[in-house]
Amino acid sequence: MPRAGLNSDAVVDVALALVDEKGPEALSLAAVADRAGVAAPSLYKHIGSLADLRDLMAVKILHAMARVSASAALGRSRDDAVAALMRAYRDFVLAHPGWYTLVPLDPLRHGPAPMAEAARDLLEVFFAVLRGYGLTDAAATHATRRVRAAVHGFAVLQAGGGFGLAEDVEETYDQLIAMVTASLPH
Amino acid sequence: MPRAGLNSDAVVDVALALVDEKGPEALSLAAVADRAGVAAPSLYKHIGSLADLRDLMAVKILHAMARVSASAALGRSRDDAVAALMRAYRDFVLAHPGWYTLVPLDPLRHGPAPMAEAARDLLEVFFAVLRGYGLTDAAATHATRRVRAAVHGFAVLQAGGGFGLAEDVEETYDQLIAMVTASLPH
DNA sequence: GCCCGAAAGCTATGACAGGTAGCCGCATCT
DNA sequence: AGATGCGGCTACCTGTCATAGCTTTCGGGC
Incomplete structure (x- = not known):
C-alpha cells in the first residue's frame, strides 16, 4: 500500500x-x-471530524470570495465599484453553488479564528467600497447589510433555480444593482 | 398497544x-x-419517505406564509402594502427559522403539484401588491424578484445570526424596505 | 352481536453514514 | 542498519433511512 x-x-x-x-x-x-x-x-x-472539514472548506471558500471580490472592485469607485462587487460575488456563487452553501451565515461569530479572519477580509471589501461614498460607522454598517442582503438573496435564489419565470434574469440583476446604488448617497 | x-x-x-x-x-x-x-x-x-415528509411540511409552510403575507397586505396599497408584506414575510422567517429552511428555493418547478400550488399562492400575493403600482407582465416579474431577493436575503441572514455587528437590525430593515419601495414606480 | 378485512401498529433486518480503537508498515533521520 | 513516528489499514460501534413481513386493532356488513 x-x-x-x-x-x-x-x-x-x-x-x-x-x-x-x-x-x-x-x-x-x-x-x-x-x-x-x-x-x-x-x-x-x-x-x-466532518464538521471540522466543513469549517476548513468554508475558510478556503471565504478566502476565494474575498480575493475575487477585492479584485473586481479594484480600480473602481462608487456605483461602478458596487456593481462590480455585486456581480463578482453573484458570479462566484453561480460558478460554485455547492461551495456557497458550506459557508455559514454568521462566519464572524460562528467558528474558529481562521473563519472569522477570512470573513472579515470579505466584509472589509464591502466597507472599502462604501467608503467611496463617505459612509463610515453605523451608516456603513447599514449600507453593507443592504448590499449583502440583496446580493446574497439574489444569488441564492438564482443558484437554487428560484427564478422560474421566463423573464431575463440578468435584466433583473441589473435592476437590483440599480436599486442598491440608488440607496447610497449621491 | x-x-x-x-x-x-x-x-x-x-x-x-x-x-x-x-x-x-x-x-x-x-x-x-x-x-x-x-x-x-x-x-x-x-x-x-423522509423526502416526502419534507415536501408535505414545505407545502404547509408555504400555505402559512401565503396566509400571513396576504393578510398583512390586505387593506393596504403601494408602499404601505410592500412594507407590510416585507415585514410579515421576514417576521415569519424569524418566528420559524427552522421551517423556512425546509422550503425549497424553487417550489414552482421543484415538487409535486401541491407544492407548486402553494408557492403560486404566495407568489400571487407579491404580484397583487405590485399591481398597485400598475406593474404587469415583465415589469411585475422583475419587481417581484427584487422584492423577493431583498426580503429573502435579509431574513435568512438575520435568522442565521449573520448581522453580528452592534447596529440596530430593525433600522437596517427599515432602510431595506425604503430601498425596495424607491425602486418601484411613483 | 359476530366476523372478517383493511388499516395501523410492531419486530427484525439491511445498507450506509460518522466516528473510535488499535495494529502495521513505510520512510526518514541518526 | 536500525529505531521511531506518521500515515495508512481492518474491525467494530452507534445512529440513520428504509424494507419485509407479522400481528393486532378497529369498524362495517350481515
Whole structure:
C-alpha cells in the first residue's frame, strides 16, 4: 500500500472538488476518502471530524470570495465599484453553488479564528467600497447589510433555480444593482 | 398497544413542531416517531419517505406564509402594502427559522403539484401588491424578484445570526424596505 | 352481536453514514 | 542498519433511512 501523501490541505481540496462536482449533499467522509484513494478512517489523521472539514472548506471558500471580490472592485469607485462587487460575488456563487452553501451565515461569530479572519477580509471589501461614498460607522454598517442582503438573496435564489419565470434574469440583476446604488448617497 | 390514531397530516404537524423546537438538523424519522409515540417504521404507513415528509411540511409552510403575507397586505396599497408584506414575510422567517429552511428555493418547478400550488399562492400575493403600482407582465416579474431577493436575503441572514455587528437590525430593515419601495414606480 | 378485512401498529433486518480503537508498515533521520 | 513516528489499514460501534413481513386493532356488513 503506497502512501497517498495526503495532508489537511489536500483533503480539503479533494472535498471542495467533490462538492463542486456532485453538490453539497454528496459530501461524506466516505466519498472524500474514496476520491482521495484512501480508506475513510485514514482521513482522521488529517482532519478532526466532518464538521471540522466543513469549517476548513468554508475558510478556503471565504478566502476565494474575498480575493475575487477585492479584485473586481479594484480600480473602481462608487456605483461602478458596487456593481462590480455585486456581480463578482453573484458570479462566484453561480460558478460554485455547492461551495456557497458550506459557508455559514454568521462566519464572524460562528467558528474558529481562521473563519472569522477570512470573513472579515470579505466584509472589509464591502466597507472599502462604501467608503467611496463617505459612509463610515453605523451608516456603513447599514449600507453593507443592504448590499449583502440583496446580493446574497439574489444569488441564492438564482443558484437554487428560484427564478422560474421566463423573464431575463440578468435584466433583473441589473435592476437590483440599480436599486442598491440608488440607496447610497449621491 | 393502543393505536396512536395518526394520519399523514398529524405526522406532518408533529414534524413541524419538532423542527420548530429543535431545528431542522433534528428532523429524523426516529425523532418524529418518538414524539408521535410510535416506532419509526410505523410512519411509513402515513408518509412515503423522509423526502416526502419534507415536501408535505414545505407545502404547509408555504400555505402559512401565503396566509400571513396576504393578510398583512390586505387593506393596504403601494408602499404601505410592500412594507407590510416585507415585514410579515421576514417576521415569519424569524418566528420559524427552522421551517423556512425546509422550503425549497424553487417550489414552482421543484415538487409535486401541491407544492407548486402553494408557492403560486404566495407568489400571487407579491404580484397583487405590485399591481398597485400598475406593474404587469415583465415589469411585475422583475419587481417581484427584487422584492423577493431583498426580503429573502435579509431574513435568512438575520435568522442565521449573520448581522453580528452592534447596529440596530430593525433600522437596517427599515432602510431595506425604503430601498425596495424607491425602486418601484411613483 | 359476530366476523372478517383493511388499516395501523410492531419486530427484525439491511445498507450506509460518522466516528473510535488499535495494529502495521513505510520512510526518514541518526 | 536500525529505531521511531506518521500515515495508512481492518474491525467494530452507534445512529440513520428504509424494507419485509407479522400481528393486532378497529369498524362495517350481515
